[in-house]
Amino acid sequence: RMLVRVLSGNKASKQEPEGRKKGGERRGGGWGVYITGMNTRTSSSLPKLDLHVIPVWQKGITGKGVVITVLDDGLEWNHTDIYSNYDPAASYDFNDNDPDPFPRYDSTNENKHGTRCAGEIAMQADNNKCGVGVAYNSKVGGIRMLDGIVTDAIEASSIGFNANHVDIYSASWGPNDDGKTVEGPGRLAQKAFEYGIQKGRGGKGSIFVWASGNGGRQGDNCDCDGYTDSIYTISISSASQQGLSPWYAEKCSSTLATTSADLHNECTQTHTGTSASAPLAAGIFALALEQNPDLTWRDLQHIVVWTSEFDPLANNPGWKRNGAGLMVNSRFGFGLLNAKALVDLADPVTWKHVPEKKLCIVRDDSFQPRELKAAGEIAIEIPTKACEGQENAIKSLEHVQVEASIEYTRRGDLHITLTSPAGTTTVLLAERERDTSANGFRNWDFMSVHTWGEDPAGTWTLKITDTSGRMENKGRILNWKLILHGTSEKPEHMKKPRVYIPYNAVQNDRRGVEHMDDMMEVSLEPHKKK
Numbered sequence: 001r002m003l004v005r006v007l008s009g010n011k012a013s014k015q016e017p018e019g020r021k022k023g024g025e026r027r028g029g030g031w032g033v034y035i036t037g038m039n040t041r042t043s044s045s046l047p048k049l050d051l052h053v054i055p056v057w058q059k060g061i062t063g064k065g066v067v068i069t070v071l072d073d074g075l076e077w078n079h080t081d082i083y084s085n086y087d088p089a090a091s092y093d094f095n096d097n098d099p100d101p102f103p104r105y106d107s108t109n110e111n112k113h114g115t116r117c118a119g120e121i122a123m124q125a126d127n128n129k130c131g132v133g134v135a136y137n138s139k140v141g142g143i144r145m146l147d148g149i150v151t152d153a154i155e156a157s158s159i160g161f162n163a164n165h166v167d168i169y170s171a172s173w174g175p176n177d178d179g180k181t182v183e184g185p186g187r188l189a190q191k192a193f194e195y196g197i198q199k200g201r202g203g204k205g206s207i208f209v210w211a212s213g214n215g216g217r218q219g220d221n222c223d224c225d226g227y228t229d230s231i232y233t234i235s236i237s238s239a240s241q242q243g244l245s246p247w248y249a250e251k252c253s254s255t256l257a258t259t260s261a262d263l264h265n266e267c268t269q270t271h272t273g274t275s276a277s278a279p280l281a282a283g284i285f286a287l288a289l290e291q292n293p294d295l296t297w298r299d300l301q302h303i304v305v306w307t308s309e310f311d312p313l314a315n316n317p318g319w320k321r322n323g324a325g326l327m328v329n330s331r332f333g334f335g336l337l338n339a340k341a342l343v344d345l346a347d348p349v350t351w352k353h354v355p356e357k358k359l360c361i362v363r364d365d366s367f368q369p370r371e372l373k374a375a376g377e378i379a380i381e382i383p384t385k386a387c388e389g390q391e392n393a394i395k396s397l398e399h400v401q402v403e404a405s406i407e408y409t410r411r412g413d414l415h416i417t418l419t420s421p422a423g424t425t426t427v428l429l430a431e432r433e434r435d436t437s438a439n440g441f442r443n444w445d446f447m448s449v450h451t452w453g454e455d456p457a458g459t460w461t462l463k464i465t466d467t468s469g470r471m472e473n474k475g476r477i478l479n480w481k482l483i484l485h486g487t488s489e490k491p492e493h494m495k496k497p498r499v500y501i502p503y504n505a506v507q508n509d510r511r512g513v514e515h516m517d518d519m520m521e522v523s524l525e526p527h528k529k530k
Helices: 054-058 113-122 152-159 187-203 274-291 297-307 339-345
Strands: 067-072 139-144 168-171 207-211 233-238 257-259 358-362 370-373 377-384 396-408 415-419 425-429 441-448 458-465 474-487
Touching (some): 054 339, 067 113, 067 274, 113 139, 113 274, 152 187, 168 274, 187 207, 187 297, 207 274, 233 274, 233 297, 257 274, 274 297, 274 339, 297 396, 358 377, 370 377, 377 474, 415 441, 425 441, 458 474
Parallel strands (some): 067 168, 233 257
Antiparallel strands (some): 358 474, 370 474, 415 425, 415 458
């Protein structure tokens, strides 16, 4: 009997996804999907959204030798379901400056979130407690850093903690998901990301897994969150039990993929939001690193792109096929994580490391600021040879950034799109009704993964519009540059087109009805309070 509960506690309602953010607010994680890897639906009317983990366990891959730490509000490391996998060397308390990340118990503020996230990753198997973690033989630590004022220095210390010991950092926090905040890592935190990528894991690069955010109800989108918008993080979103985008989920062009334990030694069924999704992904990535410890941070991102499934989420709007033949969506990235496909592709016998990353910056030094008003449009054509003939020539794209400075009287009315030479149009910024700021954007990096695998040579088109009808709006774009990240040759696994072989056939969809013979018994025992 497989338990699908996780470590317990908070009585989260349908109104607020459970989670934790900078500033003491909550960033949740998705109802998400079943972690088991077999058909665990409680009703045949629900789509099949399994992460396909059990076939990986059956191969004996359970996270052994991989260290994950959860950057959050602490970790109840003596919890029955966590203690055997607890790693003190992956743990620290930056709120109280001591090595013990144990959460603060308080009648009004029990810090449960970090413990729940750690439970999803590494709950002990076969002990008849709460359940089982995705990587139940991995080692897990906790960084207590959210229970107090979160400074740039605390973020940097957390992101860079023991980078040659910790393999994966799981974070379910960021700027306020209030539909009006624009914020990213400070100078020290940005340096910590760069250090982790360059020096972490013995130079192979730390793996940073980030929840994409829960500001959907506020009309927020993660384009304005510099943590999920970073090329260094793997941004993870959620899917609902119905195979849809949850009401709290945010859209943005930086999301890479989708997934869908508690205090006082208890268990929970109420851990939700995108911050429940990030630890699931971290656990799956731990399985891949056990299979192939030599994977670089970029290898893993490529494997996620190449194996995530669009099919179980295909009935949602917004899917497009990019110029490299990859299906991508601003709500789900490249689709639902498939642990078996991911681990199979990572096989060290057959996997070829992706080529060295190149950086090509395209700018127009003669560009003069251009005015923008309501009902107007700025269209900027950007022809480029993608540094052809130079050492940093790019033939196969990874991330694309547009760094721009824009003045505007009402920032939330701006809409920005980028169209690639192959014709892939990406929304870099969607309108945010609550964002009334007149601060605009200053050297802000809008990032997209939607043109992954495309040849960037040709003419790009950047469009900035305001269709709000607020005729008093005005501003101008001061400067911009197009930053192309990629490789001078196609990675080995991309030399043949991606073939989509659906594991998660959607119930009652265009292929007909699927049988429920493989239905797995699920225990959903009621939460017991002490």
